[in-house]
Amino acid sequence: MALPAAASRYARALFEAAREQDALDRVAADLRSLEAMVAEPQVAAWLADPRVESRRKQALLERALGGRLSTLTAGLLAVLGRRSRQALLPFLPRAFQDLLDRHQGRLRGTVESALPLDDEARRGLEAALSRATGLEVRLEPRHVPELLGGVRVTLGSTRYDGSVRGRLERVRRRLQTADLGAAASSDA
Amino acid sequence: MELHPSEVTSILKKEIEGFQAATATESVGTVLQVGDGxxxxxxxxxxxxSELLEFPGGVYGMALNLEEDNVGCVLLGDASKVKEGDTVRSTGRIISVPTGLALAGRVVNALGQPLDGKGPIQSGEEDLRPIEQDAPNVIERQPVKEPMMTGIKAIDSMIPIGRGQRELIIGDRQTGKTALILDAIINQKKTGGGDPANPDQVICVYVAVGQKQSTVVDVQRRLEAAGAMPYTIIVNASASDEASMQFIAPYAGTAMAERFRDAGRHVLIAYDDLTKQAAAYRQVMLLLRRPPGREAFPGDIFNLHSRLLERAAKLADNAHELNPGKYSAGGGSLTALPVVETQEGDVSAYIPTNVISITDGQIFLESNLFFSGVRPAVNVGISVSRVGGSAQTPAMKKVAGGLRINLAQYRELEAFAQFGSDLDAATQQALNRGARLVELLKQGQYQPLDNADQIVSIFAGTSGKLDRLPVDRIQDFEKGFVESMKLNHPDLMEELNGWKTQWSDEIAERVGKAVDEFLARFEAAA
Incomplete structure (x- = not known):
């Protein structure tokens, strides 16, 4: 999903501040716990609801999270509150994670497979793709029965399709565009 | 096309054998937003x-805006099949259309898919050409030198078009713009007998952009009736097609035409019309949020037309030696007849001025003339051909030399003559001559004339031999005279049809005598 432009600005500011204070891991952990909370559609909708006053959102967030956050993350919440930008909160963990991944030379992607993939196979794929890309690849497994067989890996906007469905799809495309006359003459 | 089961089987066999082959790598994206095409x-x-993108359901799109975090593209097909969240695949290809002789006589859409129900286009992978191509460069060109005869007296005599020229046809709606193009296409049958395989035959491409579907059907019927369809390709992006199709249709038609040009053939392409193409482009660009400029057109609207029309060219005779990768023979030409529709004769609107400045001249059709019975309604005063003069046949050039000045004088004096007061003999004579010349230049639709027919009838007018004849009998005279010339002097007419024939004193005398003879008989018969 594309991010609102403002979300990437806040995420970058937070990231730079965390890097300078050597608190990247701490902030990342904060945001992960935050992500679990704001990923709830109801919470996200409430945060984006303009009828709820910014001060109320702020108070509730503080009460829910208490003193569990690091200074930087608490500061981020305060800044968002002051500017009535709480609607951006659901996007921030993801944006921050992207920046962190790039900083640490990590690449996240998904691996889709027809049958649930065991950890060993996934790690094998990760190792192979890490060698190929020169970055540390992390794959999030997904179970997609429609693939029929094989796996399909998506890294950024590149897709490595080794699934049976993908191959069938390619056969269909070839058949639709096949030059019948040429095939017959080359056979003869 | 016959389908043999064995062919299908062999393809399937190959596919199955290669089924275990390596994984495919592709670039993918997700649809964020879709709407309005x-x-x-x-x-x-x-x-x-401009890369071709594949959406689910066999819908294609073309990338037009590459932005920081998303790609804006137009859909070339049914947008209702595309949903938010769909996966988009890039194809690594630029939009390409089939080209070659298989297209002659066909009606296709902007992607080269057949619309005429005559079965698939028999062309292979190697016939595909990207719709956007670089125009020939400076050394690959030469000045126009051969005439592209339209068969219309008013044009071939005063606004001659050369092969490789770009001549704008401009006028209000219902002034005969399309009719003029149809006549020009029909007239090309004389170049090679209407056989598209004949290397002398001029191939014609008619690109209909934003036209009514009924108009396009009518055009096709007319061309078929005149035997002009076998060497003509109609590219149709009608008013009901997506704006994206309307805006790429001229490029697609040009790619088809270029195939012939690059093989040393001569091609005539008509874009009917570029005003609607510009409007379609504006629609797409506004939806993609490109900043609007004058009349809400995007900033590159000039380039949209200039890069299209630059592809019309007369190639150097040794073009194939200069660039063997692109040209298989030299000397080919692509003549472009873009059409622009004006509102109330306003040639200073944005698109008309743009296209006027790009082309090598314009033929201005005026509704006043049209309704007063002067058809084709060419306004001789402001119509010009900047380069065609060097391509006119010598005989025509000589005979038609004084025509433009005579007509200009006539238009000027006509206004004075309205006052009706005493006119001196010279003025009276100029008025007489002018009225007869205007009458002589009238011509029916779908009746393109041979070069010789035009020369002899224009000669009859400019030599002053018709000044005594009543104006309302000029057209009858012309018809009879041309007939009698063909009957009595076939050798002379044959000679005058040649491109190289000079207008010698001897020929002038023979034609002059023939005019006198026929005039005597004509007057006696009345």
């Missing part, structure tokens, strides 16, 4: 400009 796609990191 455009879509925004997230991802597609290495997408190219």
């Amino acid at each position: 455009v879509a925004r796609v997230y991802g597609l990191d290495d997408c190219m400009m």
